[in-house]
Amino acid sequence: MTDDRDRATVAIVGAGLIGAAWAALFAHHGFAVRLWDPQAGALDRAAEALPRLSAQLSEISAARGGPGDVRRCDTLPQAVSGAVLIQESAPEDVPLKHALLAEIETAMVPEAIIASSTSALTWSELAPGLADPARLITAHPFNPPHLVPLVELFGSDPARVDAAEALYRAAGRVPVRLRKDATGHIANRLASALWREAVHMVQEGIADVEAIDAALVNGPGLRWSVLGAHMAYHLGGGPQGMAGYLDHLGPSQERRWASLGTPSLTPEVQAALIDGVAREAEGRSIAELEAARDAALIALLRARTSGA
Amino acid sequence: MTDDRDRATVAIVGAGLIGAAWAALFAHHGFAVRLWDPQAGALDRAAEALPRLSAQLSEISAARGGPGDVRRCDTLPQAVSGAVLIQESAPEDVPLKHALLAEIETAMVPEAIIASSTSALTWSELAPGLADPARLITAHPFNPPHLVPLVELFGSDPARVDAAEALYRAAGRVPVRLRKDATGHIANRLASALWREAVHMVQEGIADVEAIDAALVNGPGLRWSVLGAHMAYHLGGGPQGMAGYLDHLGPSQERRWASLGTPSLTPEVQAALIDGVAREAEGRSIAELEAARDAALIALLRARTSGA
Numbered sequence: 001m002t003d004d005r006d007r008a009t010v011a012i013v014g015a016g017l018i019g020a021a022w023a024a025l026f027a028h029h030g031f032a033v034r035l036w037d038p039q040a041g042a043l044d045r046a047a048e049a050l051p052r053l054s055a056q057l058s059e060i061s062a063a064r065g066g067p068g069d070v071r072r073c074d075t076l077p078q079a080v081s082g083a084v085l086i087q088e089s090a091p092e093d094v095p096l097k098h099a100l101l102a103e104i105e106t107a108m109v110p111e112a113i114i115a116s117s118t119s120a121l122t123w124s125e126l127a128p129g130l131a132d133p134a135r136l137i138t139a140h141p142f143n144p145p146h147l148v149p150l151v152e153l154f155g156s157d158p159a160r161v162d163a164a165e166a167l168y169r170a171a172g173r174v175p176v177r178l179r180k181d182a183t184g185h186i187a188n189r190l191a192s193a194l195w196r197e198a199v200h201m202v203q204e205g206i207a208d209v210e211a212i213d214a215a216l217v218n219g220p221g222l223r224w225s226v227l228g229a230h231m232a233y234h235l236g237g238g239p240q241g242m243a244g245y246l247d248h249l250g251p252s253q254e255r256r257w258a259s260l261g262t263p264s265l266t267p268e269v270q271a272a273l274i275d276g277v278a279r280e281a282e283g284r285s286i287a288e289l290e291a292a293r294d295a296a297l298i299a300l301l302r303a304r305t306s307g308a
Numbered sequence: 309m310t311d312d313r314d315r316a317t318v319a320i321v322g323a324g325l326i327g328a329a330w331a332a333l334f335a336h337h338g339f340a341v342r343l344w345d346p347q348a349g350a351l352d353r354a355a356e357a358l359p360r361l362s363a364q365l366s367e368i369s370a371a372r373g374g375p376g377d378v379r380r381c382d383t384l385p386q387a388v389s390g391a392v393l394i395q396e397s398a399p400e401d402v403p404l405k406h407a408l409l410a411e412i413e414t415a416m417v418p419e420a421i422i423a424s425s426t427s428a429l430t431w432s433e434l435a436p437g438l439a440d441p442a443r444l445i446t447a448h449p450f451n452p453p454h455l456v457p458l459v460e461l462f463g464s465d466p467a468r469v470d471a472a473e474a475l476y477r478a479a480g481r482v483p484v485r486l487r488k489d490a491t492g493h494i495a496n497r498l499a500s501a502l503w504r505e506a507v508h509m510v511q512e513g514i515a516d517v518e519a520i521d522a523a524l525v526n527g528p529g530l531r532w533s534v535l536g537a538h539m540a541y542h543l544g545g546g547p548q549g550m551a552g553y554l555d556h557l558g559p560s561q562e563r564r565w566a567s568l569g570t571p572s573l574t575p576e577v578q579a580a581l582i583d584g585v586a587r588e589a590e591g592r593s594i595a596e597l598e599a600a601r602d603a604a605l606i607a608l609l610r611a612r613t614s615g616a
Contacts, residue, residue, distance in 0.1 A: 120560065142527040142528065143531075143543075143544065148526070148527055148530060148531060149526040149527075149530070150522075150523055150526040150527030150530075152523060152527075174522060174526040176515070176519045176522045176523045176526070177515070177519060178514060178515050178519070179513050179514060179515055179516065179519075180512065180513055180514045180515075182509070182512075182514045183564065183567060184564055184567075185523075186509065186514070186515050186519065186520055186523040186524075186527075187523050187524070187527040187528050188564075189505050189509065189564070189568065190502050190505055190506060190520075190523070190524060190528055191528045191537065191540075192505075192561060192564045192565060192568065193501050193502050193504060193505035193568050194498050194501050194502045194528075194537055195537045195538075195541070195561070196501060196565045196568070197497050197498055197500075197501035198498060198537050198538060201490070201494065201497065204488070204490075205487055205488055206486060206487060206488045206490045206494070206497075207484070207485070207486050207488075207494050208487065209538045210536075210538075211484045211485060211486070211487075211494065212494055212498075212536065212537070212538065213535075213536020213537065213538050213539050214458075214482060214484045214536065215458055215460060215484045215494040215495050215498070216494075216495070216498060216532050216536045216537055217532060217533060217534065217535065217536050218457040218458040218482040218484070219450040219456055219457075219458030219460075219494075219495040220450065220495050220498055220499045220502075220532070221529060221531075221532025221534075221536070222456060222457070222458075222532075222533045222605070222608065223450065223451075223456060223529075223601075223605070224524050224525060224528070224529025224532060224533070225525060225529045225530045225532070225533035225608065226525065226529075226601055226604040226605055226608065227521075227525065227601050227604075228518075228520065228521020228522065228524045228525050228529075228588070229499065229502055229506050229520070229521065229524055230503075230506060230517045230518075230520065230521050230581060230584060230585050230588070231521050231585055231588060231589075231597070232499075233503070234585040234589070234594075234597070235594060235597055235598055235601065236451065238594075239594060241582075241585065241589075241594055242581055242582045242585045242586075243578075243582050246573060246578050246581065246582070250573045250578070252428065253500060253503070253573070254572070254573060256491065256492055256496075256497070256500045257500060257504045257570065259491060259492075260497065260500065260501050260504070262565065264562070265554060265558045265561070265562060270551075270554050270558070273538060273550055273554065274549075274550045274551050274554070276538060277538050277542040277549065277550045278550075280536070280538070280539060281539075281542070281549075286542075286543060286546075286547060286549055289539070289542070289543055290543055293531075293534055293535050293543065296534040296535075296612075297530070297534055299611040299612070299614070300530065300533065300534065300608055300611055302611065303607040303608055303610065303611035304604075304607070306607070
């Protein structure tokens with residue numbers, strides 16, 4: 001634990017899985033963290049989780065702080081009063097978030113940033129909760145938030161989005177900005193589009209759940225961890241890059257788009273999905289699968305930072 | 309170079325980028341490789357590329373062979389006569405492939421497997437080229453084929469698909485089987501579905517090309533290199549896994565699917581894509597971008613094999 005006076009303070013409001021991950025992350029990267037939740041039980045569970053989350057982070061990069069730098073707060077004003085960034089990670093409920101944002105606003109330093117971790121809601125849905133909506137940005141992490149570097153940002157005040165971007169970079173994140181507020185931000189729109197076709201293939205009997213997952217992990221998923229979708233087509237276009245790709249293969253892409261499916265989550269499809277992941281899990285529990293996922297992510301992130 | 313008598317022989321028919329990658333891969337994994345192309349120039353370029361491809365493979369796993377195990381053949385019958393697997397990697401042209409398949413069929417061992425690398429065509433389109441279509445499978449690799457482990461298999465003869473699966477595993481691949489013949493196999497259908505939404509976001513001004521690629525590489529792409537799309541929702545469903553996910557969030561997925569876009573590759577959208585990848589490339593040539601991609605893939609594959 002180091003002295004708070006030289007360090008920026010981040011308040012984490014909501015100490016569930018996402019909040020605990022944020023707390024571990026900011027502490028690891030040298031921030032002073034204040035953690036608050038209306039439920040004492042949530043704070044207990046977060047305190048219990050922090051050492052494990054911090055240990056995972058230490059496998060990827062040198063620790064500039066740790067669980068000792070996360071201060072548990074009894075009241076919301078205590079948590080947010082000195083913070084430059086207030087990371088709101090409360091349940092996905094509009095009235096609840098509006099009430100919470102209003103309470104944060106009365107206690108915060110006026111020029112601080114409130115960043116909502118919301119996945120399902122948009123900035124436009126949350127902004128009415130504030131007297132000054134410019135104070136709010138959405139800053140959506142991708143699960144598990146302490147390991148996956150992406151944070152998707154949107155806000156109405158470019159200066160605050162700039163400042164937030166710098167803070168997330170200092171916490172080892174890769175912030176990405178939206179130009180327009182959109183449900184699902186960028187990443188969950190992409191994930192949803194991909195999963196729609198994955199479910200369609202299950203529904204049509206083209207491939208089993210576990211075959212589709214194996215294809216993704218050993219094919220496009222692997223490549224997308226290195227190269228974006230647009231850039232992949234640029235490299236697939238020959239010497240002319242994207243222009244060559246669009247000339248030669250644009251029409252066939254449009255035909256393929258037209259052939260993609262629009263499945264429904266009927267009882268039969270749901271049963272096929274549930275049975276499929278059960279076969280794929282091969283008896284491993286959710287906790288075991290998560291541990292395997294985290295270990296694999298850590299190995300990849302280490303490979304990245306070692307100069308890939 | 310080792311003696312051919314104890315090793316299975318693979319014939320590579322077509323010595324373009326895909327064929328050269330197959331040749332390097334099978335040689336690296338201890339197969340005797342025979343390479344043929346109607347154009348001598350293609351064989352020259354493949355011979356020139358092999359040492360670099362083999363060196364990349366040696367960074368990932370121990371070499372059981374190398375460029376010296378690739379024998380250049382002057383005629384198609386010379387290449388295919390003793391092969392257990394004939395990997396056809398000719399241009400994506402149905403009449404050309406039909407003629408080639410017929411020629412292979414007259415020269416091959418009857419119980420051998422002809423595996424087409426075709427990306428754009430289906431098994432059903434190619435099968436009429438053969439007297440005995442059971443001899444044909446599609447075996448689609450993902451670019452760059454010597455590095456990305458996925459091979460997608462479809463054929464009408466389960467015994468031959470089994471045998472092919474074993475051969476690809478012996479070559480360090482991850483074979484995945486389709487249950488039904490489908491354009492785009494699995495991986496390119498997923499890639500096409502994802503890219504449709506990526507292009508839609510560019511068209512709608514939600515995010516820039518380079519922001520979308522950065523979000524993918526640092527978010528879902530990274531996670532999909534470890535965890536399939538179905539399994540990710542299983543882990544997102546709480547203690548009940550996929551069943552819990554479908555109960556709680558299935559309806560919101562269906563709403564999100566309905567909100568995804570169906571863009572057109574209009575001149576404006578094409579210009580935005582071309583400008584976007586140019587900004588993202590930051591002046592790097594296609595060759596430089598490919599080298600960076602390969603280096604990153606090799607680092608990740610090394611991290612995987614070291615027990616991730």
